[in-house]
Amino acid sequence: MSNKQSRKIWLSPPHMSGEEVEHVKEAFNLNWVAPAGPHLKKMESKLKGFFNVEAAAVLNSGTAALHLALINLEVQPGDTVLVQSLTFSASANPIKYLGAEPVFIDSESETWNLCPQLVIEAIEDLTAKGKKPKAIIAVDLYGMPAKWAELQSIATEFDIPIIEDSAEAAGSTFMGKKCGSFGRMAVLSFNGNKIITTGGGGALLSNDWNLVNHARFLSTQAKDNAPHYQHSYIGYNYRMSNITASIGVGQLDCLPVRVLQRRHNFDLYFKELNEIEGISFLLEPYGYYSNRWLTAIMIDPEKTEGINREHIRLALESENIESRPVWKPLHLQPVFKDCPFYGNGTSEDIFRYGLCLPSGSSMTEDDVKRVAFIVKKIIKQKSQHADSLVVNAE
Ligand SMILES: Cc1ncc(COP(=O)(O)O)c(C=O)c1O
Structure with missing residues (x-):
């Protein structure tokens, strides 16, 4: 033969349980075929419960979640952001969207993630040059948690927030705590190749409700609270659709x-x-x-x-x-x-x-x-x- x-x-195809289709049918029956609707809230509430975080916003990709996380930290043109080199390009691209400069950091060999010593070296060197990093993007690569104990103490010592890129690590834990709950904000991906998928999608998680709320606001075109369309911020069309979220509700049960x-x-x-x-x-x-x-x-x-x-x-x-x-x-x-x-x-x-x-x-x-x-x-x-x-x- x-x-x-x-x-x-x-390599890593989608894996549906069959239950997802019932949630999709429900969304259709309710006619919530829109970037708004009850399944968005349902998925966000399930995410909060599973990851044990205060707030979650579901978005149309993990990349969008990273972009909004950097905007939340007010990353501006000319700023530097430390980011793991051994990762998918989407970990770094949003730094460039904002006109900031990615500074790549090598891995250590025990987890393949950010090498804490090199992070310190880079922070000290860049600070001495007047370019103290605005943020650190730390990845849980292939599902392996990063060296969170060391990285969190570096973040505290140097007062630099970490964005946890947990796109590949839903369901992983470090010392019993879920990946997706270590950074100031964390990002998940529900792309077709991920451990659970909505066919494309992502989420921003945080224990800071205000950060997630602001990201959700920006993701729906930043509409001010007014009867007419009024805008005080530049908005994005980054919200997940309710149909997509209905798949996510079913997938989260399987995680x-x-x-x-x-x-x-x-x-x-x-x-x-x-x-x-x-x-x-x-x-x-x-x-x-x-x-x-x-x-x-x-x-x-x-x-x-x-x-x-x-x-x-x-x-x-x-x-x-x-x-x-x-x-x-x-x-x-x-x-x-x-x-x-x-x-x-x-x-x-x-x-x-x-x-x-x-x-x-x-x-x-x-x-x-x-x-x-x-x-x-x-x-x-x-x-x-x-x-x-x-x-x-x-
Ligand atoms: C490490 C990492 N970061 C970010 C992303 C971006 O996620 P998305 O494809 O949902 O935009 C991915 C995967 O695609 C990834 O593997």
Whole structure:
């Protein structure tokens, strides 16, 4: 049988429970097919309960939530904002929307998130140059919580607010506390590839009700309280639609189960691949609980006789399986090439060696084993294949 005929395994596809459609039907029956309606409030109230925060605003993307969070902190043209380099570009793009300057910070190797020492170094250096950062954007990458104890004490010491980019980490915890509740404000994403999805959407969370309320106001075109349209602020069309929120209401009920399913994928990959020379996993330090949004493996070609992550990605692709290199650090992206960077080499190594394996919560054990089997096979064939597969992991 041709490999192309095998069932496609996607990296992280949407996973509906079936209950969502009842909430959507309800929204239709009530005719709340608008960027207003009862499901928005329902979703916000569920978010507050799940994340144990004072306030939540649902928006049409995580990127919009980051943009509004930066506006709330009055980030202006010329300001600097520290941001993790090893992340998706959306973590940094909103800094540019405001004409401010992203300053990229490297990761530490235990969580792959912001390196606290480098954050301090950057703050001290920039402050000495008269450019004290206005905010810090800290990411919980692939679901792994950042070093929150250290980062929160840095934020307090230097009096710089943190925006937690928890787009990938719904359901993760650090010391029993939910990711999405650590920053002054936090951002979630419900994009199609996330652990729960509304097909596109996001949220801003905070314990400061005023910040969330202002973001919600800005997200609905900043209409002043008047019978005519009156505006005292520049507004945005960033509100989630009520239909989208009705999907979210159903998806939020599944979140605890989805976390267990993704963690089960990780455990199975670990069991299948951990013994393979040259393959390693990101483990949870004490007190860390990752939703394992994506399981990433590191492949060290020096220990696999030259097989690198790109060989494995292509082997999986030829078997109709989607995998993806770890995020390319933003300080290496052409669009950000002129931005300052405080580095230690960690994110570049993770990018060089890291590959995200299919991690959807609807994967069966056989699916995970099928992926693991191909990874093992290509590494076992190493000596015959390494020379013929001329591929660079760049
Ligand atoms: C780390 C991170 N930040 C921000 C975003 C942006 O979220 P959205 O796609 O909902 O705009 C994403 C995902 O898309 C992400 O992975």
